[in-house]
Amino acid sequence: MTASRRTPEEAPLQKPMEGLLAALDLTDTGARTNEDIFTGPSQWMPLGRVFGGQVLAQSLVAAMRTVPDDRHVHSMHGYFLRPGDVNHPITFSVERIHDGRSFSTRRTQCYQNGLPILSMIASFQDEDEGLEHHIQMPTDIPDPESLPTAADALRHIDHSVARYWASERPFDMRHVPSPIYLTVKGEHTSRQAVWMKTFGKLPDDPDLHRAALAYASDYSIMEPVLRRHGTAWSTPGLKVASLDHAMWWHRFGRVDEWVLYVQDSPSAQGGRGLSTGSIFSRDGLLLATVAQEGMLRVPSNEE
Structure with missing residues (x-):
């Protein structure tokens, strides 16, 4: 190959x-x-x-x-x-x-x-069968159809990264409250949510959907750290790299249908940031939990 x-x-x-x-x-x-x-x-x-x-x-x-x-x-x-x-x-x-x-x-x-x-x-x-419970999906999240797409936010930018985010990823990503591609609007909070699904239908193989969910889980998991500090992806000199990634699948869900990725960052320190995420089906079933630590190097204001 x-x-x-x-x-x-x-x-x-x-x-x-x-x-x-x-x-x-x-x-x-x-x-x-x-x-x-x-x-x-x-x-x-x-x-x-x-x-x-x-x-x-x-x-x-x-x-x-x-x-x-x-x-x-x-x-x-x-x-x-x-x-x-x-x-x-x-x-x-x-x-x-x-x-x-x-x-x-x-x-x-x-x-x-x-x-x-x-x-x-x-x-x-x-x-197998056993005890069962799960946390509830937030109720104050707007429907994905009401939110702008990545293409809406980036189609006017003539840059290879912007073109990739706008139209060359296999997943439709819609941020709540707004994406941080170019700027961080609103409150600088460590919480965000992202609706996501593939742009087309996937085969019915459940393992393919589980693997595709892992694929998509890495797209935005570091963004709560950046949002908390008002740092957009377009910040000159910004360097972000995933260090580790953990994921637990709780229940099956299709990723060619909308799922909600609710994310939070409990801590950032020493050039590293930690984020966690809960992935829900559109009807509120908890599908998976994610945790990732990443390296984040942000240039100082003096540079």
Whole structure:
């Protein structure tokens, strides 16, 4: 598998939904001693670095390929080790750590050019019954149809990153109260919400929807930290990088239908920020919980 070399100014070679499905359709390259090997493409990104959500989702797909069909992912913990290069494919090595009566555990190591870029461990479980409750979705959130799209906010900006956010992502993202692409309007709070769904229909495979939800969970999870300090993505010299990512799937939901991602940042310090998120179906069912710590370097006013 090879990837064409592109510059940041060039347009993507695939439509966004085609690119998402192609990225999650890994190639099985065979098993070695104690590990299964898969390869997958890197999606085009305007700055040349692989999107972290893509690698998370692909790592899950690789692990999913090694567990029985009736066991589904319920938790994942991953560490981003190095930035990926969009001009090269990624190799995924899955170690079958444990298979018990109800749970399976897998470790996925992701490599480019022989160097690890992500290390992830995931747990899978048979469907089971037990105690059940969940937190309630906020009731003061406007419907997604009433909110502006990313294209509405960015279509007048002639820049590769703006074009990507506006029309080249496979997910429709609509912010509450407003996006922070260019400016941070209103109160500088550590809370926000984002409605999101894919621009087109996905196949009915439940595991594909779980992987796609992991993909989308990385888009905006660091934004509550930035919003709290009035820092927009367009701030000159701003550097943000995901350090780790944890996710728990509670209930199944389709990601080609609207889901609400409610996010908060409890702390930022030492050049790092922590954000948590709860993902709800449109009718209020809690689907997943997310936590991520990221590196944030903001230039001082004197620079």
